Amino acid sequence: MDYFFIVNPVAGLGKGLKVWEKIENYLNKEKIKFDYKITEYPKHATEIAKDVVKKGYKVLISVGGDGTTREVADGIEDKDISLGIIPAGRGRDLPRTLKLPKNPLDALKLILKNSKSIEIDHPKVNDERFVNFCGVGLDAEVAKVANTKYKGFGTLSYLIAFLEVLIKWKVPEFVIEVEGKVRNIKAYLITIANGKFAGGGMQISPYSNMEDGLLDIVIFHNMTKLKLFFNFPRVYFGGTHMKLDVVEHIRTKDIKINFKENITTQADGDLVDGTTKHFKIDGKKIKVFVSENY
Incomplete structure (x- = not known):
């Protein structure tokens, strides 16, 4: 071979x-x-x-x-x-x-x-593909700041960037459409996940399964900055943030997200432009090697 x-x-x-x-x-x-x-x-x-x-x-x-x-x-x-x-x-x-x-x-x-190898979903955001996850809002802005200002700080770069971004952050409004149902929400961030981890070890979507044909949507709804500050670190501790009443979990093949401003969106660490994002699973798979205990 x-x-x-x-x-x-x-x-x-x-x-x-x-x-x-x-x-x-x-x-x-x-x-x-x-x-x-x-x-x-x-x-x-x-x-x-x-x-x-x-x-x-x-x-x-x-x-x-x-x-x-x-x-x-x-x-x-x-x-x-x-x-x-x-x-x-x-x-x-x-x-x-x-x-x-x-x-x-x-x-x-x-x-x-x-x-061992498995076939994992290969989702789309608009006309581009991603493998692991997309972030819209605060987490995407944090990733952008971490990658531009704090590259030399390793995993700590995300924590430093999080604190910097949070201080100035204004919670944006989104219009989301899932399976024909349209909602208006205010949220710090929306994660569209295929995998479980993001941001250098955050278990942002602990229930994700890359083979199940579904996207896992994790939404951190509006709350005080103080509440977010004390609870967001739970993403590093087994995904216990999912128990919070301000965190919503949706599983779907298709979600559209619209917002008035050009809120930062990233796909596997790369920025994606535009104010309308359409995320979907369309059946495309890729075969990847995994550990024998996967």
């Missing part, structure tokens, strides 16, 4: 390249046949993946963060192609859901063993 690696060298503040050097050394030492390409600009991983699939490769391996994996997945149209993930980003949220090893070499060995 031939393996093709798509490597984002700047993932994790340059960690991607360091991880790749270890992977490449191991592959050469073990005399394993492989090819690879280093990404050079945004969306390059998608272009590479599309080209590689045409050449007949059956295993594509993303070396980078969740954004890199999203781009590689975008280039896979054939569900006979298997996607491997070697985490090299800061957040590691998708690998957490898939229970992949933290150690890159262990993640590689799992793929080389051709171990």
Whole structure:
């Protein structure tokens, strides 16, 4: 079996390249046949993946963060192609859901063993696909600030950015449509989840199942900033925030969200423009390697 690696060298503040050097050394030492390409600009991983699939490769391996994996997945149209993930980003949220090893070499060995794989949903937001989750509102703004101002702080970057954004945040109004029912709500954030984790370890959607054909919508409705400040950290402790009366959970194949202002929206860490967002599951799947205890 031939393996093709798509490597984002700047993932994790340059960690991607360091991880790749270890992977490449191991592959050469073990005399394993492989090819690879280093990404050079945004969306390059998608272009590479599309080209590689045409050449007949059956295993594509993303070396980078969740954004890199999203781009590689975008280039896979054939569900006979298997996607491997070697985490090299800061957040590691998708690998957490898939229970992949933290150690890159262990993640590689799992793929080389051709171990367990599953077919996961590959949802859409407007005309773009995502793999793990989308955030609308506060959490998306926090991710944007963390990635632009506090990159060097690791997981702490999200906490620092959260405090900065919360102080200035005005709770926006949304119009949401689920299965034909339209509602007006005020909410700090709306998470549209395929996976369980977001923001570098927050178990924002603990009931998500990536194989069930449904999106899990988690809404933090309007509350005092003080209440949010004391309760939001519960997302790091087994998802106990889901018990709060101000948190709503919806499961659906399709949700439309409209808002007057251009509220920040992100899909697997990448910003998505526009004031109308249509999230849906349309039946497309991708095959990914997971841990044997998934």
